[in-house]
Amino acid sequence: MPDAIRNLTFTLVEIATFFGAAVVAILVVWVAIAYVIDITQKKHAIRRNFPVIGRFRYFFEHLGEFFRQYFFAMDREELPFNRAERAWVYRSAKNVDNTVAFGSTRNLTHAGEVIFLNCPFPTLEEDAVPPREITLGEGFARTPYSTSSIFNISGMSYGAISRPAVLALSHGAKEAGVWMNTGEGGLTKYHLEGGCDLVFQIGTAKYGARTEEGALSDEKLVQIAAHEQVRMFEIKMSQGAKPGKGGILPGGKVTQEIAAIRGIPEGKSSISPNGHPEIRNVDDLIDMIHHIREVTGKPVGFKAVIGAYGFLDTLFKRIHERGLEYAPDFITIDSADGGTGAAPQSLIDYVGLTIKESLPLVVDKLMEYGLRHRIKVICSGKLITPSGVAWALCMGADFIVSARGYMFALGCIQALQCNKNTCPTGVTTHDPELQKGLDPANKAVRVANYAKKMAYEVGVIAHSCGVREPRELRRYHAHIITDSSFSTSLETLFPTRQVRPEYAEEVVKLVQSE
Known part of the structure; x- marks a missing residue:
């Protein structure tokens, strides 16, 4: 046994x-x-x-x-972008079902939340129209720029993001019919390869458009403007995540190619000045805008995060005194909660106004000075979902741009390693082993899907509000939740400004000319 x-x-x-x-x-x-x-x-x-x-x-x-x-934590408690926001971008980029079930996870009584007012008679599909075309620089630039795109790609330089990321964005932007901002790192063949419309950004270091001494080069401006794809020029005064601080590209990300493009030593950190040496007051800014437009023949504007806003009154007064030909063709407003690859935390957390406050402030000032028709408004800052974009249109923005939204479309998982050259998805690294994970052809499709889905769903909100297309949204189409947990109209909080009497006649002439 x-x-x-x-x-x-x-x-x-x-x-x-x-x-x-x-x-x-x-x-x-x-x-x-x-x-x-x-x-x-x-x-x-x-x-x-x-x-x-x-x-x-x-x-x-x-x-x-x-x-x-x-x-x-629940879906809406992660920062800087919560899981619900990121999931919407991921699903849109992959062009998969974007519906949800059982009810909203959003706290509809939380102060600051936006609610759109649906119309009892919404716009029918057969009555809807495409977004209207807007022209920048008409009558003032030799080559004005017309586009109907609403949601475009904000400035991300080659250096801050990788070569395959730039390629994917360029091709995706072309497919979706949106523009791409080069960021302050200069124009590269990777930006041009996709064939999309480009906005060339001039940072404080003038990368890609500088002399050997670091001054702005008219010769290089002419060369850049010769590319038909380069539609506009943007002077970067400040950036939302680090107002008062120039661009920071850690030495580990300054490759031989990037160093050659920027005109700086390889492997050495690229630290841009915290301001333009040539621009120390409003008149200097006006002069540079006018000069670049004369040299290039293309629309010119500036980008800034709004902090001390008294300069806006001075700027707009001087434009009237010197003539509308000295006005910027657009102003890009960045939010204090904007993104960046590297910045001091003291600036990220504590300096500048958010877009919720600065956008209506700038739009109202333009209306007050009768410049709303002359100067277009572009806004940026955590607007990566349809609700944020629709809110900005209600507040008076002509265009919205996003960097981090398109990074999510590329596959970014919010690993928060943008400044370390160790991005696991290949978006912000120059490590070849990590870059190989980002296939430009595949990600270009996702970029285009995201842009198209955004345009579609902003349209869904607009049609629910009873207008034919998104640019017809106004402040009375949305409410914002107050501290009392009840909502009030955006129009009540930010009533429409009237044009100052001394500028009324000039506004009439400008509108008639359009």
């Missing part, structure tokens, strides 16, 4: 050993197959850069839905 038991035990051990070996063999084969699939596919940067291991991200992300119910 003991021998029988021993034999049975031995047999069971053999069977267990066999099955164990089989499981291990199957696991090894699966890992090998998964590795080959992951390393060769081009749709998912995380899986390509981190084969096999990267697959667990999706598993844990799925489990997170259950764990967050009991232990962790």
